[in-house]
Amino acid sequence: MIKVVSWNMDGNSDTWGVLLEMGADLALLQDPGVPPQTAVNSIELPEPPWELERRQRPPIIVRLSDRVEVQWFSPVPIEEVTTRTGNVGEWEIGVSDRRTIAAARVAPRGGETFFVVSMYGRWLGSHPLAASASVTHADASVHRILSDLSAFTAAADPERHRVLAAGDLNLIYGSGKGAGRQNLRTQSVWDRFEALGFEFLGPQRPDGRPAANPSDEVPADTKNVPTSYSRDGAASGVGVKTPLDARNQLDYVFASRGFHEGIRARALNDVEEWGPSDHCRIVIEVDE
Numbered sequence: 179m180i181k182v183v184s185w186n187m188d189g190n191s192d193t194w195g196v197l198l199e200m201g202a203d204l205a206l207l208q209d210p211g212v213p214p215q216t217a218v219n220s221i222e223l224p225e226p227p228w229e230l231e232r233r234q235r236p237p238i239i240v241r242l243s244d245r246v247e248v249q250w251f252s253p254v255p256i257e258e259v260t261t262r263t264g265n266v267g268e269w270e271i272g273v274s275d276r277r278t279i280a281a282a283r284v285a286p287r288g289g290e291t292f293f294v295v296s297m298y299g300r301w302l303g304s305h306p307l308a309a310s311a312s313v314t315h316a317d318a319s320v321h322r323i324l325s326d327l328s329a330f331t332a333a334a335d336p337e338r339h340r341v342l343a344a345g346d347l348n349l350i351y352g353s354g355k356g357a358g359r360q361n362l363r364t365q366s367v368w369d370r371f372e373a374l375g376f377e378f379l380g381p382q383r384p385d386g387r388p389a390a391n392p393s394d395e396v397p398a399d400t401k402n403v404p405t406s407y408s409r410d411g412a413a414s415g416v417g418v419k420t421p422l423d424a425r426n427q428l429d430y431v432f433a434s435r436g437f438h439e440g441i442r443a444r445a446l447n448d449v450e451e452w453g454p455s456d457h458c459r460i461v462i463e464v465d466e
Contacts (some may be wrong), residue, residue: 179466180204180246180286182294184429185343186406187211189232194221196453202461204248204284205240206296208346209233224250225303237280237296237345248284255324260443264371264421271329274322275300281330290340290465292437293330297323315362316348330376331434338373339434342441344462346429351378351402355377377438379431381460386445395423402427402428406457421452429460440465 184206187193191211198220212228213221222241223461227234239250251271259265259272266272271281279294299316330341353364368378380386386403396402404424424447431443 179404180284180289180460180466182206182342182344182464184296184460185453186209186298186346186429186455188455188456188457189235191220191364192454196459200459202284202297202388203241204268205242206237206280207240207292208234208296208298208343209236210238218279224252225346226466234277236277237298239280239282239294239296245287246362247287249250249283249285251281251283253279258379266289266329266375270380271326274324275319277370278319278323279326286466292340292464294346295330295341296342297327297343299345299347299349302350315363317367319387320347320349320367321370324367324374328374331376333459339438341376341434342431342432342437342462342464343376344429344431344443344460346406346457348428348449350393350426351430352397353393371432374434376432377435379433379441379443379462381431381445385443386447389425391423393424395426404458405429405446405460409456421447421449421458424458429457431460431462450451 181202182204183202186208187210189209191214191237193211194213195382197205198217225236227236233354251266253271253273253276254266254270256272256274273279278298282294283291284292284294301316313364331339348365353361375424380403381403384402389404392400404427406426406428407419407421407424433441442463445458446459
């Protein structure tokens with residue numbers, strides 16, 4: 179069994195010590211914090227993005243053990259791919275926005291290879307001249323991720339694919355089941371994952387603690403497990419929220435159909451196991 183962790187680190191360097199103590203083989207990280215020197219020798223990744231300003235750092239994929247071999251794909255702007263008549267190199271991936279996706283091929287020692295993708299749905303603003311100029315949304319960013327992800331899922335016989343994709347989408351699963359255009363936009367993301375041959379793996383209850391006060395954006399019978407809480411007011415010490423107040427699920431796991439049968443996902447969202455980020459960790463177990 180290969181142990182994978184998906185985690186939005188909230189740019190917090192203290193997260194690395196927690197991550198390295200988990201005994202995981204691989205990490206799919208979003209908003210990564212700069213690792214302390216003590217952690218640098220314990221991780222492997224192709225191009226450390228630490229020199230970038232925090233909000234510009236792309237998702238990363240980190241090898242944490244010698245139980246797996248990892249070959250990373252170098253991101254190539256999609257406009258450069260177009261100039262090559264649609265072709266990329268063997269270890270490249272065309273990307274619409276490098277800040278939203280990272281991809282690699284994983285070879286477990288003695289096991290079958292599979293692809294992994296770390297996803298981050300960035301907030302985007304509406305056009306300044308639009309009627310909704312002050313509105314921000316993440317679904318457009320995630321649709322760009324899906325376009326890039328489709329390079330690993332050919333239309334023919336999708337059950338032959340072995341792709342694991344996880345991360346922070348900044349969307350609330352189930353909110354798309356209500357009325358209204360915004361809800362339909364959210365649901366369109368899950369519909370498109372399905373159309374590309376991906377199964378939604380949650381995590382959903384009972385693989386995580388339910389919210390004490392669920393978001394009013396989801397149905398009363400939601401199986402969502404909260405994976406994020408707000409730190410509004412932290413600077414002043416007034417109104418600081420904690421994992422106990424977490425209401426919304428923003429972090430998810432998907433796997434290509436067929437491959438998904440050997441994968442399990444669980445949210446480490448109990449208060450005592452939450453960790454130093456405003457997002458909890460998602461543990462993903464992959465059968466070899």
